[in-house]
Amino acid sequence: MGVKVQTEDFDVASEVDALASGRTDIGAIVTFTGRVRDDDKGRPIKSMTLEHYPGMTEEELSRIEADAHARWPLQASLIIHRTGELSPGDNIVLVVTASAHRQAAFEAAGFLMDYLKTRAPFWKKETSPAGESSWVETRENDETAATRWRPT
Amino acid sequence: MSSVHPRKVKLLYFAWVREKIGRGSEEIALPDNVATVADLVAWLKTRGPEFGEAFARADVVRAALDKTHVKSDARIAEAQEIAFFPPVTGG
Numbered sequence: 001m002g003v004k005v006q007t008e009d010f011d012v013a014s015e016v017d018a019l020a021s022g023r024t025d026i027g028a029i030v031t032f033t034g035r036v037r038d039d040d041k042g043r044p045i046k047s048m049t050l051e052h053y054p055g056m057t058e059e060e061l062s063r064i065e066a067d068a069h070a071r072w073p074l075q076a077s078l079i080i081h082r083t084g085e086l087s088p089g090d091n092i093v094l095v096v097t098a099s100a101h102r103q104a105a106f107e108a109a110g111f112l113m114d115y116l117k118t119r120a121p122f123w124k125k126e127t128s129p130a131g132e133s134s135w136v137e138t139r140e141n142d143e144t145a146a147t148r149w150r151p152t
Numbered sequence: 153m154s155s156v157h158p159r160k161v162k163l164l165y166f167a168w169v170r171e172k173i174g175r176g177s178e179e180i181a182l183p184d185n186v187a188t189v190a191d192l193v194a195w196l197k198t199r200g201p202e203f204g205e206a207f208a209r210a211d212v213v214r215a216a217l218d219k220t221h222v223k224s225d226a227r228i229a230e231a232q233e234i235a236f237f238p239p240v241t242g243g
Contacts, residue, residue, distance in 0.1 A: 056219035122242025123167035135168050138239040
């Protein structure tokens, strides 16, 4: 298990290598990478700045990760989230889940992303090529996506 | 029960809540009649137009007590750090 909040970029292949190296019990690894797009609903984006709540971010990501381990038989997992100023094409977030079989790894990766998007204290501000900045609004479908993991 | 020396707490503001208030953090003496997060928001709104602006849509602003998400009816109790922020948009 691991959580990292950092300004630096990450390399997906080396993170997966580090997580799975020497392990023979892992049969499935799922990775999800979130990247900065160059437009938001047709509005061009020149850069994106990510603010967060130092301390709470790490605690919340660890809680979400522990929830995933309680729900699925995961052998390992990793969450990396970048902060600061990013450009289109840059990596924002990496989620890696490893399990004996694919289903747990797929489901846990979806769960981690859905919960991260609704609970981890990050805020995105977008800047247009003209230099106008605006805070990104919550997407309703992100809230809806997280509810699918609630017990019925 | 009222205390002679009001307890000090740290307030943190993030994203557009921080921008509207004009600072990222401050220390305040918690008034005796403030028991819940909603009470604190109501009291903050009396401190100036910037707070009125930040909490104009009070149902939109989220809160955390000691780095844990809470609802507005949560009791502040012994919390040391109270944060206010917009709905999160990471990932």
